[in-house]
Amino acid sequence: MKIYTYKHPENIEYTGEIAICNEMGETIAISKRVYNHAFQRMVDSIFDYRYFLKYHIEDRAGKQLFTVKKISRRGKLWFEGYDIQLNKKYVISYENWRIGIPTLYITDGDMKIQLEKEMEDWSKFIYNEQVIAEWKAEYMEGQFHMVLHIHDQSPIQKPEFFIAICQATLFVGA
Template sequence: MQIITYEVDGDIKSTVQKPIYNESGEQIYFVQRIYDNGLKKLLDGYFDHRYFLKYAIHNNSGQTVFEVKKIFRRGKVWFEGKDLLSDEKYIINYENWRIGVPELFISSKDFKMKIDKEMEDWSNFIVNETVVARWVAVYNEEKDQFNMTFELSDEAPIQNVAFYIAIAQATLFIGV
């Protein structure tokens, strides 16, 4: 099992890169909220900083390896995740919301993964009723930051830490 830790600012307007560490304390990635341009950043201020930003995971060389952005089309809202190294795309959205029990899923052409999102406890990534990864965000009021812990099991169908962290950040901070 891999254990990953990092801290992110509680201020949703922050676009500062934050380092991500593995269980040995080595920096493996950066996480960052980004905007494509200044106009999107300005417009996002009118919408609680939750619509026009992206979450990007950068490797230590600064190359973006995974990003998640919110998509709006024809009255529907969802996230799109993209692995920029493999060009694989993922859709993150709620299903069954019309029957009153919305469930958050990640879908690709190869699999479907459920996210049980919890605000005060561990949130789980589930495949075939098995927890394959989980994360928790603990808010530190004094520092106005979240201390994040992420665990990835060896049974997970995707072993790319960037995939999970980008999706976790997007669902935690801007929801679907």
């Protein structure tokens, strides 16, 4: 199992760089919330910083690896993730949102991963009925301490995939 950690200030609108570290404490990537322009950020403040939602994960040299953004159109809500290196798009959407607690699913058209959201415990990524990754945020000393575990049997071993999706769907949310 691979373990990654990072710390995020308590304010969700924070747009600075967040270092993502491996088990040895080495920075392996950077996460940051981005806006297309200042006006978009100003409008987002009216919506409690939850309407225009976009995260980039970059390598240490600043090369973009993965991006995820929230899309809301005609009363529907979903997220789109994009793996820059693989040129692959993922759709993250809620199912059963009208009949109780919605379930998040991530799909690229071939594989479908379920994301079981937990507010105070480990949120689990499930593929073929097996937990492939888990993410948790704990609030301590004015910031959130995030931990990501990627299991060896996970078909996706890229921390940028999981962290971008967690930041958008679990940390900020809909």
